[in-house]
Amino acid sequence: MSKLNLDNNFCLEILNNDTNNKAVSDIKKLKLSEIRKKGVLLLKINFSFLNKTDYKKILRKLLKIKNIICNKKVEIGIKDGNKTLLGYVLNYNETKKEQNDFLNAVNAIFYNNRYEMYNYIYDNVCDYLDGFFYGKNYCDFKNNKCGEKINTSSNIGCCRHYKNKLLGPLLPNNFTPCEYLKEDHTCSAKCLGCKLFTCDYLRKKGIRFKMKDILLLDVFFNPLQKYYIKVKVFTPKEKILKRLMILY
Ligand code: SF4
Ligand code: SF4
Numbered sequence: 001m002s003k004l005n006l007d008n009n010f011c012l013e014i015l016n017n018d019t020n021n022k023a024v025s026d027i028k029k030l031k032l033s034e035i036r037k038k039g040v041l042l043l044k045i046n047f048s049f050l051n052k053t054d055y056k057k058i059l060r061k062l063l064k065i066k067n068i069i070c071n072k073k074v075e076i077g078i079k080d081g082n083k084t085l086l087g088y089v090l091n092y093n094e095t096k097k098e099q100n101d102f103l104n105a106v107n108a109i110f111y112n113n114r115y116e117m118y119n120y121i122y123d124n125v126c127d128y129l130d131g132f133f134y135g136k137n138y139c140d141f142k143n144n145k146c147g148e149k150i151n152t153s154s155n156i157g158c159c160r161h162y163k164n165k166l167l168g169p170l171l172p173n174n175f176t177p178c179e180y181l182k183e184d185h186t187c188s189a190k191c192l193g194c195k196l197f198t199c200d201y202l203r204k205k206g207i208r209f210k211m212k213d214i215l216l217l218d219v220f221f222n223p224l225q226k227y228y229i230k231v232k233v234f235t236p237k238e239k240i241l242k243r244l245m246i247l248y
Contacts, residue, residue, distance in 0.1 A: 013087075040078060047089070104216060107120070126190055
């Protein structure tokens with residue numbers, strides 16, 4: 001028996017055998033009326049009975065129920081020392097990315113407000129993408145020239161944009177480095193759109209990120225928000241988060 005710490009002082013207990021705690025609600029069959037009758041939302045997450053294709057549906061329902069019960073007399077979890085036990089997890093395999101993604105999404109749901117939830121999702125996806133690229137040089141940088149821009153003047157990969165956006169490629173030498181590019185060639189903006197971007201060179205290598213393949217983005221954002229994240233390159237995190245709140 002071990003504990004999995006979540007944010008906001010919540011935790012989950014990992015069990016080897018099923019629980020006989022009558023207060024639990026199976027995350028797969030959540031019913032608001034039953035949760036209200038029990039007076040508590042205490043989850044049972046049994047990965048043996050969860051199909052990856054149902055994750056999105058289950059998580060959206062959990063979010064909806066959590067938002068409703070926040071205004072009713074229903075407890076979220078039960079006290080467990082100085083933490084709040086949110087539920088039990090069975091047949092958890094910590095090496096399976098999809099199971100960890102599912103639990104990260106549960107974690108996201110129990111943030112106190114939408115901005116904090118978006119902030120968590122944003123950071124989590126950025127960390128995933130940074131980790132995906134870290135130390136692998138997929139862009140094949142050599143002497144500051146990446147694979148895609150090898151025959152151009154760019155020695156900063158795709159971290160540059162048109163000086164005159166209106167005339168774009170029609171003007172010669174119309175490029176300027178992105179204002180968020182630091183001297184050490186790192187980015188000060190934490191722009192999710194840029195991290196998700198893959199050029200033809202990377203796509204030919206099979207590297208491409210789709211919103212529907214990243215559970216946290218797929219579950220919690222509507223089509224307009226997803227579009228905004230994708231197209232809003234060269235933009236700092238705080239600005240993107242603010243706009244995501246408006247587009248909700
Ligand atoms: S994503 Fe493409 S254009 Fe951008 S740095 Fe990598 S190889 Fe170059
Ligand atoms: S915002 Fe985008 S283009 Fe600008 S430095 Fe960061 S990653 Fe590069």
